[in-house]
Amino acid sequence: MRSLLPSDSGFAMHDSPWPFVPARVSIDLSHAEGRTLYLRNGGSILDASGGAIVSNVGHGRKEVADACAAAMVSMSYAVPPFSTPERLRLVERLRRAWLPPHLTRVWLASGGSEAGDAAIKLAIQHFQAKGETRRVKIIGREISYHGTTALTLAVGGHVARKAGFESVMPHVLHVPTPYALRSPLGRNHPDFDIAAAKALEETILREGPETIAAFVGEPLNGSSGGAIEPGPRYWPMVQEICRRHGILIVSDEVMVGYGRTGKRFAAEHYGLEPDIMFAGKGLAGGYAPIVGVFATDAVVAPLAAKGEALMFYTYGAHPGACAAADKVLEIMEREDLVARSATKGDALGARLEAALGQHPNVAEIRGRGLLRAIEIVKDRETLERFPVETGMTGRVVAAGLKEGVFFYSGGTGEIRDIVCVGPAFTVEDGELDRIAETLRVAVDKAV
Numbered sequence: 001m002r003s004l005l006p007s008d009s010g011f012a013m014h015d016s017p018w019p020f021v022p023a024r025v026s027i028d029l030s031h032a033e034g035r036t037l038y039l040r041n042g043g044s045i046l047d048a049s050g051g052a053i054v055s056n057v058g059h060g061r062k063e064v065a066d067a068c069a070a071a072m073v074s075m076s077y078a079v080p081p082f083s084t085p086e087r088l089r090l091v092e093r094l095r096r097a098w099l100p101p102h103l104t105r106v107w108l109a110s111g112g113s114e115a116g117d118a119a120i121k122l123a124i125q126h127f128q129a130k131g132e133t134r135r136v137k138i139i140g141r142e143i144s145y146h147g148t149t150a151l152t153l154a155v156g157g158h159v160a161r162k163a164g165f166e167s168v169m170p171h172v173l174h175v176p177t178p179y180a181l182r183s184p185l186g187r188n189h190p191d192f193d194i195a196a197a198k199a200l201e202e203t204i205l206r207e208g209p210e211t212i213a214a215f216v217g218e219p220l221n222g223s224s225g226g227a228i229e230p231g232p233r234y235w236p237m238v239q240e241i242c243r244r245h246g247i248l249i250v251s252d253e254v255m256v257g258y259g260r261t262g263k264r265f266a267a268e269h270y271g272l273e274p275d276i277m278f279a280g281k282g283l284a285g286g287y288a289p290i291v292g293v294f295a296t297d298a299v300v301a302p303l304a305a306k307g308e309a310l311m312f313y314t315y316g317a318h319p320g321a322c323a324a325a326d327k328v329l330e331i332m333e334r335e336d337l338v339a340r341s342a343t344k345g346d347a348l349g350a351r352l353e354a355a356l357g358q359h360p361n362v363a364e365i366r367g368r369g370l371l372r373a374i375e376i377v378k379d380r381e382t383l384e385r386f387p388v389e390t391g392m393t394g395r396v397v398a399a400g401l402k403e404g405v406f407f408y409s410g411g412t413g414e415i416r417d418i419v420c421v422g423p424a425f426t427v428e429d430g431e432l433d434r435i436a437e438t439l440r441v442a443v444d445k446a447v
């Protein structure tokens with residue numbers, strides 16, 4: 001296989017895909033098929049993370065492109081109050097086969113950040129319409145990422161992406177994310193989940209419940225912490241606390257939704273019934289930009305009663321994107337890919353455990369379904385991290401690329417040296433072998 005070193009012609013130092021940073025390395029692709037990315041220089045890369053944990057049905061699904069093309073030939077665009085057949089079909093499928101029954105209201109945005117913004121604003125609008133006008137505060141979590149608009153950045157905990165914007169961000173509060181490995185109670189303390197839920201209630205009581213509109217969190221933390229499990233008691237407790245104080249739960253399933261963790265939505269693992277959910281990436285599996293915002297009747301009713309417009313983004317529910325999403329979900333149903341994500345996820349977990357479970361620089365291998373992550377440390381016993389300047393995640397990703405496998409970097413702020421694995425659900429066992437073995441080689445070379 002051809003080398004993927006930056007000196008190789010596969011790396012272009014011009015026309016960078018990175019915004020305004022032309023000096024950063026970019027790799028020129030020619031096309032992709034299944035789980036494989038093909039380079040302009042003739043090389044190939046096994047995509048172990050479905051891009052940014054997006055690709056679920058794999059590349060090259062011509063029927064998705066055909067559905068998208070047919071929609072665009074029929075109509076390029078429509079604006080509310082008009083509804084397109086593609087949008088109606090998608091909403092009908094979501095309601096029939098995907099959404100939990102209590103989330104009856106569907107609204108479609110064109111990206112995760114936009115959807116997160118809309119979901120959080122919906123929570124605030126709900127209370128404004130009800131006359132509870134003091135409920136404007138939002139509680140997010142320390143280890144989190146919800147998007148890159150001003151509001152979603154503020155609610156999230158992505159330190160690097162927030163840098164420089166802090167003074168213009170709306171006021172939000174942050175509480176601990178349950179994190180067994182580094183629980184303040186001690187490593188893998190059995191009550192780490194209870195402690196995190198209690199910290200939420202303490203914050204609510206300190207601030208005054210009547211001032212808080214919503215609590216925002218991912219059921220299972222995605223790439224910001226690296227597939228961190230919340231523990232079995234966290235969400236039941238959080239749900240009880242929020243209900244008791246009249247606070248809405250906004251669940252972010254942008255990364256973990258649509259089968260990624262082996263269930264349709266990750267909330268199902270924990271008995272979580274959010275009031276509002278936004279879920280994307282997997283909705284059209286990378287074929288089109290589309291993300292859903294879903295809510296209960298009770299959330300939307302006060303707004304509807306006042307006849308207020310919810311929100312509007314020009315490219316929400318674009319007909320081409322709706323057609324692509326409808327076809328991707330049809331493929332997922334036909335090929336039973338949610339179940340496959342669960343079984344191949346278990347197989348991936350076992351392989352990662354065999355390859356890296358005893359590695360002196362791997363503190364933990366975690367995750368569910370086809371969302372897995374490793375946390376790299378300098379010392380497995382003390383959990384001491386490598387210095388920031390080491391750039392360990394980047395070193396592992398670069399070493400993986402040299403071996404022809406792409407891994408997705410995770411982590412935020414103090415939570416660093418996280419590498420995520422999340423291939424398409426169509427992944428084969430031989431590819432899982434290669435992914436686990438290459439990650440071991442990449443870690444060995446990087447540390």
Ligand code: PLP
Nearest residue numbers: 111112113145146147222254255
């Ligand atoms: N929420 C989570 C959990 C994410 O992982 C992401 C993106 O990675 C977003 C929100 C933002 O989505 P987008 O990049 O489509 O704006």
